[in-house]
Amino acid sequence: MRRIGVTTTIPSEVLLSANCEIVDLNNEFITNENYSALIDMAEKDGFPKSSCAWIKGIYGACIDNHIKEVVGVMEGDCSNTKALVEVFQQRGIKIYPFSYPTDRKLNMVKKEIDKLIKLFQVDIDTVEKYRLRLNGIRALANNIDKLTYIDNKASGFENHLYQISCSDFNKDHKKYKTELENKIKEIKHREPFNQKLRLAYIGVPPMTGDLYDYVESLDARIVYNEVQREFAFPRADSANNIYEQYLDYTYPYDVWFRLKVIKEQIKNRSIDAVIHYTQAFCHKAIEHIIISKEIDIPVLNIEGDKSNVLDARTKLRLEAFLDMLSDMKGVRG
Structure with missing residues (x-):
């Protein structure tokens, strides 16, 4: 079963339809007994001390759990996620972008979810x-x-x-x-x-x-x-x-x-x-x-x-x- 990391809540239904295991990287970070080590890992890899601890923790959790694929929410969550997934890409992690549209219109939400459905090759x-x-x-x-x-x-x-x-x-x-x-x-x-x-x-x-x-x-x-x-x-x-x-x-x-x-x-x-x-x-x-x-x-x-x-x-x-x-x-x- 493929393990897919997510940076926040996304349409889980799509990933489960593709027989994937969903791993919320936030939960993996905050429930880790040595959670601070995940922050330290990110800072050693170049994340600035002035960046959000959650972003650093998500990064550390992804690397620590050997996650190779991530759905990154590019719009509608953390403003730093775009830079985070670029770092993931540099490390060879496959990124599936997903966005919650700013204007919150049904046709735009449908467009984004349909793109995710297509990426994971499942049917509605x-x-x-x-x-x-x-x-x-x-x-x-x-x-x-x-x-x-x-x-x-x-x-x-x-x-x-x-x-x-x-x-x-x-x-x-x-x-x-x-x-x-x-x-x-x-x-x-x-x-x-x-x-x-x-x-x-x-x-x-x-x-x-x-x-x-x-x-x-x-x-x-x-x-x-x-x-x-x-x-x-x-x-x-x-x-x-x-x-x-x-x-x-x-x-x-x-x-x-x-x-x-x-x-x-x-x-x-x-x-x-x-x-x-x-x-x-x-x-x-x-x-x-x-x-x-x-x-x-x-x-x-x-x-x-x-x-x-x-x-x-x-x-x-x-x-x-x-x-x-x-x-x-x-x-x-």
Whole structure:
């Protein structure tokens, strides 16, 4: 089976139709026990220290896992991906380019997906069969989301983990389906969480996975993970085909489209405040200028860099922010 690396969520249905194993290089990077060595590898190979840790980590994960083929998202994700895949090409790695069109029109999305279908020499009927199969798995991840914000039985980290893993279905969609089914059974038997403050997490998935446990230790819980939820395609059942489904995927498109869904979820989930995570040296950090003005509840911007744990300064800022919210809501003590 061919192993295909991906730089972010792409139409997985196409690769699975071609009997490929999908490897999300982001997940391979951040779950590596020696993740910092992957960053060091990239810097030794010439990546500047001022470049994003995710890009360096993706590079290191690709080399470390001996990936020979990569689908690189050239538009709609990281602005550095184009340069990254050029480095991959120099190393003899085959690149399949894919883009989410800036103007977000159905005919343009169709054109890009059809190009990918042609590159992998599959047919649309097989792709659609896989779409329905994968949407059944994604629905299980969406169930964990509901167990987070409706039943209050899933933690913020579980919400993050089981939705973000839909980017490559943990490299085996059949096993991942079973894993999700077992996790849902376990969660349903728990007592509900009782933290007083309900938070939204928006922005790229965090380098600092301990964020969720730390927030919960401060009598708050993240009940909405914006991008991770989009990886699980929560509105897939309203799409008639793969083209409509990826048109409705908010992450790669403009901030205004994202904000429409974010605002809906803030209201639906009774969110008290928002944590907006940005990555050092990432162009998406500039979007905080818009986000902070467009969202009408408190927003805290925190930034990550190379570390996979929260630093003392960020912990202090989170504690002060949540103390302020507790005072505002009168829930202290």
